[in-house]
Amino acid sequence: MASHYTIILIFSVSIAATASTLLSDGLKNDLFPEILRDVAVARLYELGKVSDADGYLERTFLSPASIRAGNLIRTWMEDAGLTTWMDGLGNVHGRIQPPNASKKALLLGSHLDTVVDAGMFDGALGIISAISALKVLNVTGRSRNLKHPVEVIAFCDEEGVRFQSTFLGSAAIAGVLPVSTLQIPDKSGLTVQNVLRENLIDTTEENLSQLKYDADSVLGYVEVHIEQGPVLESVGLPLAVVKGIAGQTRIKLTVRGSQGHAGTVPMSMRQDPMVAAAELIVSLESLCKRPQDYISSNGPDGQCNAFSIKSLSGSLVCTVGEISTWPSASNVIPGQVTFTIDIRTIDDIGREAIIYELSNQMDTICDRRSVSCIMERKHDANAVSCDAGLNSQLKSAAYAAIKRMTGEDIGDVPVLMSGAGHDAMAMSHLTKVGSLIRLLS
Numbered sequence: 290m291a292s293h294y295t296i297i298l299i300f301s302v303s304i305a306a307t308a309s310t311l312l313s314d315g316l317k318n319d320l321f322p323e324i325l326r327d328v329a330v331a332r333l334y335e336l337g338k339v340s341d342a343d344g345y346l347e348r349t350f351l352s353p354a355s356i357r358a359g360n361l362i363r364t365w366m367e368d369a370g371l372t373t374w375m376d377g378l379g380n381v382h383g384r385i386q387p388p389n390a391s392k393k394a395l396l397l398g399s400h401l402d403t404v405v406d407a408g409m410f411d412g413a414l415g416i417i418s419a420i421s422a423l424k425v426l427n428v429t430g431r432s433r434n435l436k437h438p439v440e441v442i443a444f445c446d447e448e449g450v451r452f453q454s455t456f457l458g459s460a461a462i463a464g465v466l467p468v469s470t471l472q473i474p475d476k477s478g479l480t481v482q483n484v485l486r487e488n489l490i491d492t493t494e495e496n497l498s499q500l501k502y503d504a505d506s507v508l509g510y511v512e513v514h515i516e517q518g519p520v521l522e523s524v525g526l527p528l529a530v531v532k533g534i535a536g537q538t539r540i541k542l543t544v545r546g547s548q549g550h551a552g553t554v555p556m557s558m559r560q561d562p563m564v565a566a567a568e569l570i571v572s573l574e575s576l577c578k579r580p581q582d583y584i585s586s587n588g589p590d591g592q593c594n595a596f597s598i599k600s601l602s603g604s605l606v607c608t609v610g611e612i613s614t615w616p617s618a619s620n621v622i623p624g625q626v627t628f629t630i631d632i633r634t635i636d637d638i639g640r641e642a643i644i645y646e647l648s649n650q651m652d653t654i655c656d657r658r659s660v661s662c663i664m665e666r667k668h669d670a671n672a673v674s675c676d677a678g679l680n681s682q683l684k685s686a687a688y689a690a691i692k693r694m695t696g697e698d699i700g701d702v703p704v705l706m707s708g709a710g711h712d713a714m715a716m717s718h719l720t721k722v723g724s725l726i727r728l729l730s
């Protein structure tokens with residue numbers, strides 16, 4: 290609990306300090322522990338209880354709990370002195386519009402939806418830290434002197450649980466949400482548009498594009514987020530600035546063999562897709578653990594250079610998370626095995642080289658085992674680089690905040706890659722992005 294207080298405070302002070310670099314006089318040394326620590330932490334716990342499920346946290350796009358969470362966030366925004374509204378997709382906005390500010394706004398935010406059985410800090414931390422920081426700017430009167438408007442956005446859907454389509458809220462604001470998304474159905478058959486109408490939001494294919502922000506009206510987007518991984522804890526660092534967000538490819542791989550009786554088909558006569566899949570999965574692990582052993586000059590069109598190999602080795606992660614067999618019986622050699630592959634790295638060219646090598650290995654293994662293999666690419670997203678200018682502001686703000694709070698000089702704030710996708714990925718289509726991450730344990 291004590292560490293939660295410290296972390297929220299570091300985040301909020303960092304945001305406030307970053308926002309206040311837009312001020313001429315900067316933020317003074319007061320840490321505002323009541324607003325930035327006590328109230329912020331209490332709100333994190335309060336929001337963590339707003340759930341559609343009993344006993345665990347679940348808030349999907351525009352579910353009853355999501356609506357309650359959005360309303361709660363809106364009251365906190367109003368308490369912080371922000372002008373609020375909900376847009377045509379259910380994103381909740383709160384804005385400070387200083388009297389003499391330029392047109393370009395600094396956007397802060399994160400998502401209010403969750404995965405099923407989520408941790409309460411995911412998304413909520415970014416939203417609550419930003420609101421708390423802006424409250425400090427308002428109660429101290431500093432917001433009047435801001436050179437730019439500052440806006441917090443609580444995005445309605447980042448996780449994509451309900452409609453299997455991620456970043457609904459931020460993609461709409463960035464102008465990269467296809468209009469066809471409105472017709473995607475959830476498991477009960479309700480489309481995105483149906484669900485919006487249920488909540489009295491009339492968004493159509495014609496007016497969806499009005500949600501897009503004008504790039505000229507935005508200064509940049511900053512998101513703070515929990516790390517969702519073990520790296521910071523393992524090296525004993527309190528927080529990091531995000532260098533970039535990994536690009537990602539999702540693949541479905543189908544292996545077809547010859548279905549047969551477990552007792553009557555001799556081992557020498559089998560075309561077993563299960564063992565072929567097992568060999569493919571182990572090969573994938575070797576490839577992703579040591580890409581430099583496999584990829585030198587044999588990338589697609591020889592594109593893979595020394596830089597790719599270095600950045601690949603440092604950032605590549607590959608996962609098989611889902612596997613299904615047919616007919617899935619203990620006494621039957623399967624006829625078909627299907628599994629998913631999730632490949633992520635900061636290096637987009639390197640990712641293509643890995644997929645090219647994987648495809649070659651697949652052909653070799655499947656030929657040798659006399660099974661047929663089909664690789665389908667289901668999703669591709671390129672890596673996002675965070676803006677060097679925003680990151681250096683975040684770095685110095687975080688450094689100063691930690692020093693003021695703890696008296697400790699941690700040296701340089703580390704810079705890490707994020708393997709998890711965040712709204713910053715979608716927002717990067719609109720504006721430059723910056724991000725801070727912190728492990729909460």
Ligand SMILES: [Zn+2]
Pocket residue numbers: 400411412447514711
């Ligand atoms: Zn998240």
